[in-house]
Amino acid sequence: MKAVRLHAYDQWPSVDEVPDPKIEGPFDVIVKIGGAGLCRTDLHIWEGQWAPKTGIELPYIIGHENAGWVHEVGSAVEHLKPGDAVICHTQETCGFCLPCRRGDDMHCLDSTFPGINVDGGWAEYLKTNARALVKLPDGVEPADVAAHADAGLTAYHATKKANLDGAMMPGMFSVIIGVGGLGHIGLQSAKAMSGANIIAVDTSDEVLELSRGWGADFTVKVDGSEVDKVLDITNGHGAEVVFDYVGEKGALESAWAMTRRHGFHYVIGYGENVNVPTIDIISTERSFIGNLVGTYVDLAELMVLQAEGKVTLHTQKFALDEAVDAMKELHHERLHGRGILIP
Ligand SMILES: [Zn+2]
Ligand SMILES: [Zn+2]
Known part of the structure; x- marks a missing residue:
């Protein structure tokens, strides 16, 4: 698949051909990306601000504001099926630790954060887990809400x-x-x-x-x-x-x-x-x-506000190949609305 990967800090990422992500665990889900948001955090990642916090090895796929359609599910996933429209909560949480039991997803003791410390969604496909996915209400399109995953x-x-x-x-x-x-x-x-x-x-x-x-x-x-x-x-x-x-x-x-x-x-x-x-x-x-992002429940509630028309994201869409152009627009404060990459 095509993916936008960061190869070095302070150098613009490139669009590379990489292997498709694979189901590894029973709760894994592969999402076909419908839209992926461009965030100021992506610029901070590019600048290297996050390097000491995440320790991720380069190159890797950035993009933490993802939405799309379920493509493939692990053997234990029964409530999602291919074709379901979903938005990805930023955390793949464990579901078993005390913060998870309290619904405090961002402070899960055993989580990963696609786009920050594992491969993210500036690509055609993303691997996440079933706990991260909020089904979209009818009539809500992934590309219109992707940036809600973090920004909203x-x-x-x-x-x-x-x-x-x-x-x-x-x-x-x-x-x-x-x-x-x-x-x-x-x-x-x-x-x-x-x-x-x-x-x-x-x-x-x-x-x-x-x-x-x-x-x-x-x-x-x-x-x-x-x-x-x-x-x-x-x-x-x-x-x-x-x-x-x-x-x-x-x-x-x-x-x-x-x-x-x-x-x-x-x-x-x-x-x-x-x-x-x-x-x-x-x-x-x-x-x-x-403030650090929000909980799974917050995201589900925000999707209700979106479906009811009480919240609308102001977006500017770019093709995945134009990711660097979009980053430059944001870097130079020329981007109006939230940048969304469409594979
Ligand atoms: Zn973000
Ligand atoms: Zn947990």
């Missing part, structure tokens, strides 16, 4: 956590910094599940205009006055929740400054270090909250 799911998961924490009630404020690939799903999810007033913050007028359509009650342009503007909107207090989908280029400092006393600063975008005096943390009781 991460945004949904963070929004759901803040809701469950009671931090997005009517009369409260939620700030979304960076209404890009993740942020626009966070915004639509917030609208679908909370009563909070939503403030979209972005560098682009065009994105802010789109944000109003996605449900933002207020929009604020990043021009150096964004913290003051958010403080004005929130009566000088800041927001109960600030979702930082950027995590670099000064967004971190702004997000912290926009968070009100006893509020939550959700760290979702990443790249730079947190440098906050500890006395500020204790004296205002503000919290930093980390």
Whole structure:
């Protein structure tokens, strides 16, 4: 099959002919890829940021946002059959450890993460396991939802956590910094599940205009006055929740400054270090909250929002052969919507 493989860090990957993946265990499933998302994490992988964490040997197939159709199943898989449309949760979890029993898929003690520490989905076929697959509701096409596997799911998961924490009630404020690939799903999810007033913050007028359509009650342009503007909107207090989908280029400092006393600063975008005096943390009781993708259940719920039309992914499609072009577009901030590779 054709696959996009990374051969060296800081060098663009190449499209190679490689052997098709094979069923090895009874719960394995081979998915015929219908669409695979391009994520900023793929750029961070290419830069080598993930190398010390995963220790994966090169070359390998990148791509962790995958959806398609079941192609072949292992001997123990009875609830899935060839042709079923599915989206792949990013983790192949074990199902037996305590985090798995608690439904905490991302912290499974014996999992693999296709595209990060084993071969991923920028290819014609992907091997994963039966526990990872969420069947798509009727009428939902794999290529339209692939990026939900990580981007959408991460945004949904963070929004759901803040809701469950009671931090997005009517009369409260939620700030979304960076209404890009993740942020626009966070915004639509917030609208679908909370009563909070939503403030979209972005560098682009065009994105802010789109944000109003996605449900933002207020929009604020990043021009150096964004913290003051958010403080004005929130009566000088800041927001109960600030979702930082950027995590670099000064967004971190702004997000912290926009968070009100006893509020939550959700760290979702990443790249730079947190440098906050500890006395500020204790004296205002503000919290930093980390976010890592989401659970299988979160993904199934997000597919319901998608099927009901409450969440829509803004995408730009590319052929698998154009993977490097798509990466360059994202690298140079020219990509509008989420890049999706179609084999
Ligand atoms: Zn991703
Ligand atoms: Zn487990």
